[in-house]
Amino acid sequence: xxxxxxxxxxxxxxxxxxxxxxxxxxxxxxxxxxxxxxxxxxxxxxxxxxxxxxxxxxxxxxxxxxxxxxxxxxxxxxxxxxxxxxxxxxxxxxxxxxxxxxxxxxxxxxxxxxxxxxxxxxxxxxxxxxxxxxxxxxxxxxxxxxxxxxxxxxxxxxxxxxxxxxxxxxxxxxxxxxxxxxxxxxxxxxxxxxxxxxxxxxxxxxxxxxxxxxxxxxxxxxxxxxxxxxxxxxxxxxxxxxx
Numbered sequence: 001x002x003x004x005x006x007x008x009x010x011x012x013x014x015x016x017x018x019x020x021x022x023x024x025x026x027x028x029x030x031x032x033x034x035x036x037x038x039x040x041x042x043x044x045x046x047x048x049x050x051x052x053x054x055x056x057x058x059x060x061x062x063x064x065x066x067x068x069x070x071x072x073x074x075x076x077x078x079x080x081x082x083x084x085x086x087x088x089x090x091x092x093x094x095x096x097x098x099x100x101x102x103x104x105x106x107x108x109x110x111x112x113x114x115x116x117x118x119x120x121x122x123x124x125x126x127x128x129x130x131x132x133x134x135x136x137x138x139x140x141x142x143x144x145x146x147x148x149x150x151x152x153x154x155x156x157x158x159x160x161x162x163x164x165x166x167x168x169x170x171x172x173x174x175x176x177x178x179x180x181x182x183x184x185x186x187x188x189x190x191x192x193x194x195x196x197x198x199x200x201x202x203x204x205x206x207x208x209x210x211x212x213x214x215x216x217x218x219x220x221x222x223x224x225x226x227x228x229x230x231x232x233x234x235x236x237x238x239x240x241x242x243x
Contacts, residue, residue: 004041010034017041028054031088060084064093064127066141069112075144077114082127082137089131096123096141103130115143148172152181152215154229157200164203164231170215171197177219184211184229191218203231 005018009026011034018024018038028034031054039047062084069077078095085091087107094101095113104111104127115123122140129135150172157165166183173179175195182189183201192199192215203211210230217223 006039006041006044008037008039010036031055055088062127062129062135062137064125064137064139066125066139068141068144072114074146076119076146077112078123078125078141078143079110079112080125080127080139080141082109082111084137085127085129085135086131089129092128092130094126094128096125117146119143120145150215150217150223150225152213152225152227154213154227156229156233160202162205163233164205164207165200166203166211166213166229166231167198167200168213168215168227169198173215173217173223174219177217180216180218182214182216184213205232208232 003020005020007016007018007024007026009016009028011028011030013026016024016026033051033053035049035051037047037049039045060083062082064083065081066078068075069079071077080093082091082093082104090106091104091108092101093104093111093113095115097115097119099113102111102113120143122142124138124140126136126138148171150170152171153169154166155169156163157167159165168181170179170192178191178194179196180189180191181199181201183203185203185207187201190199190201208231210228212226212228214224214226
């Protein structure tokens with residue numbers, strides 16, 4: 001074209017006067033495919049057209065960063081930050097542990113996921129644009145190994161030949177809290193001081209059936225365990241061994 005031009009931006013806005021050479025810009029109010037038509041102002045039949053898709057595809061390289069969620073003191077919740085993904089579409093996040101992928105709505109840049117007990121080692125987190133699957137990124141997160149479950153074991157106290165004294169051994173309870181032990185015979189529960197791992201209880205001579213012993217952290221009732229003990233079982237054998 002040898003002179004001024006006219007530009008039809010293809011969105012219904014007024015035709016503009018454009019330069020013979022150089023650049024011109026236009027802000028679109030709506031998304032979609034637009035056909036831009038540029039014609040010679042002096043010879044309006046001499047035109048060229050080009051189609052553009054609004055918004056223009058992002059040229060940014062997607063990234064996903066992963067860190068432990070500070071809100072979870074166990075270190076088993078991952079918090080990810082997404083960047084460089086198309087702003088007009090959702091992002092699917094595969095957390096690497098076999099659970100269903102999570103869909104993060106368009107415009108959202110963060111997400112969290114708690115890993116279940118038993119999921120150990122580095123987990124590969126993959127984020128993919130739902131509108132352009134070529135836009136993808138990954139990173140790894142290693143959940144802190146889960147603390148072992150509390151347990152309680154019971155055995156007859158070797159010092160009681162009748163077999164009516166039980167010694168309970170506690171393991172994996174929170175060290176900063178006492179543990180309440182219910183001996184199962186209707187007697188009042190006994191608190192074992194924080195940091196102590198054993199306790200004992202003498203059953204009445206009339207109690208000869210299996211008793212369920214339950215130990216529960218005073219500071220966290222979800223930390224509990226139980227076992228059984230039968231007073232008097234094997235007492236005759238222990239008495240014979242002491243002779």
